[in-house]
Amino acid sequence: MGFLGNTYPWVKAAHVIFVIFWMAGLFMLPRFYVYHHAAAPGSAEDRAWIERERRLRSIIINPAMLFVWIFGLMLAFDQDLWSIRWFQAKFATVFLLSGFHGWAVGYGKRMAAGHRAPSDKALRIMNEIPAIATAVVVILVIVRPF
Numbered sequence: 001m002g003f004l005g006n007t008y009p010w011v012k013a014a015h016v017i018f019v020i021f022w023m024a025g026l027f028m029l030p031r032f033y034v035y036h037h038a039a040a041p042g043s044a045e046d047r048a049w050i051e052r053e054r055r056l057r058s059i060i061i062n063p064a065m066l067f068v069w070i071f072g073l074m075l076a077f078d079q080d081l082w083s084i085r086w087f088q089a090k091f092a093t094v095f096l097l098s099g100f101h102g103w104a105v106g107y108g109k110r111m112a113a114g115h116r117a118p119s120d121k122a123l124r125i126m127n128e129i130p131a132i133a134t135a136v137v138v139i140l141v142i143v144r145p146f
């Protein structure tokens with residue numbers, strides 16, 4: 001038994017709860033950008049999307065990501081999973097997902113400053129990334145294919 005002792009399942013539950021909050025926010029944010037893309041910079045609609053995006057970032061996705069990492073690292077150190085293949089693959093996928101989070105937050109700030117991509121097609125593709133990452137991570141932790 002690791003250093004978490006009997007609290008291990010509680011920490012795992014907290015981990016999964018914050019995973020759900022984080023993913024819910026990451027599904028919403030790029031979808032917001034698709035709608036925001038159509039609003040002219042400086043318009044009332046533009047300002048409304050900027051405020052919605054700011055709140056989603058500061059109230060949901062940034063704190064949720066932090067707690068997912070804290071609880072996830074506690075579980076990983078407790079079980080000493082660092083040399084296990086499925087965990088290494090999960091860690092790499094989650095690392096890339098955190099990079100996507102950083103890109104999405106940065107893109108929202110650029111949109112707030114008036115930037116608009118030439119088309120919203122790339123934004124629609126970006127929308128799929130959190131869904132694909134969720135499927136990969138859940139298969140890795142539950143099925144443990146290797």
Ligand code: HEM
Binds near residue numbers: 012075079134138
């Ligand atoms: C941020 C970095 C993360 C770390 C370091 C981490 C680490 C861990 C660890 C060590 C476990 C316990 C595995 C076990 O008890 O055998 C776990 C469980 C779990 N993680 Fe993560 N995780 C992270 C992010 C995520 C993300 C982003 C997702 C989903 C998209 C996720 C989904 C899950 C699920 C569903 C479980 C429960 C699996 C079970 O029933 O045993 N984790 N995580």
